Amino acid sequence: MREDYIAIKSVSKHFGSVRAVDDITFNIEEGEFFSLLGASGCGKTTLLRMLAGFEQPTLGNIYIDAQPQAGVPPHQRPVNMVFQSYAIFPHLNVHKNIAYGMRKSGLNKAEIDRKVDEMLELIKLPGYGTRGAHQLSGGQRQRIALARALIKQPKVLLLDEPLGALDKKLREQMQLELRALQRDVGITFVFVTHDQEEAMTMSDRIAVMSEGKVLQIDSPTHLYEIPQVKEVADFIGTINFFSGSIKGKDGDATIVDTEGLGQVRSMAGNSETPTSGDITVAIRPEKFGISFQKPNVMHNVVEGSIQAAAYLGDRSHFYVHVDGREAPVAVAAQNAQRVLESVDPDKHETVWLTWDEDSALLLSR
């Protein structure tokens, strides 16, 4: 498998004064499920359209399978694109929609029929060939659009929010189906979404984008557990930030004086973590332990009072006031044991929060 199957080298796209894509460099591996994740307007579609050949980079180069793509028109690239809206022809039946891209393939009718049937099997709609496009549900139409893109056996499939128009339940089902289908056919998927759960469910790796730049490229696990910058930590899931300043080292641990957690011991720095100066300590809600009795620990413990509590069945959320921090600390606890008493937030009960040295992330301010 080529690691640089798609190579994006110093690529920018300017629209007048807007830098839609701003000097981006990274590779996508052959057979990878790769997602572009970021808020609206961060440049995801623009990057995808440059891979497809609908836009030319203002600066930089794109290579697919080692071939430079400058000047190569969309239909001569080994890629196919699936758009957000259901891009199927309303006046054609399912069979004709899927076969549409094969007209110029040089295959005879019997061969095309066989391929269309194969595609219908793959998208789990066997026997649907004669259905009219208007006789399909939204999810079925989206699967037909996928089949039409896949039948040409592109080496790369570009998908721009293909599940955006579906309701939550269907969307979650399609996410799993799409992932299984990608495994089956083994082609490289570049998938655009602004939904972090969707990206995490499906992807081998995710590029988190902001304002035309790539902030971090990593597996879903690493993005969540070891974010490199505050913006990524904040964008993926929920997290608490505490301002602090580094006091020094104790063995491998970094000691930080914080606003809110007192003194924090952290082993979650890396080689680039500074040894002095201002820093942000970041801790996910579920990494806190919460107890009503004072725990018997030396480090990484703070006293607080409950401001708000929400029982959610499988877990409970607590919002805990700690001295030195205005906003309450968000804490999530699994209700693995049966809970029969609800916490009364009006009592502002005293609690203690604890956390591991490995869970206190150190991020530059």
Ligand SMILES: Nc1ncnc2c1ncn2[C@@H]1O[C@H](COP(=O)(O)OP(=O)(O)OP(=O)(O)O)[C@@H](O)[C@H]1O
């Ligand atoms: N043809 C164009 N002319 C001028 N500006 C454009 C053009 N296409 C995109 N832009 C601008 O470039 C930026 C990136 O747009 P893009 O469509 O790539 O964002 P996106 O990440 O796909 O957002 P969304 O999640 O809303 O689809 C935006 O500020 C947008 O207004």
Ligand SMILES: [Mg+2]
């Ligand atoms: Mg877009």
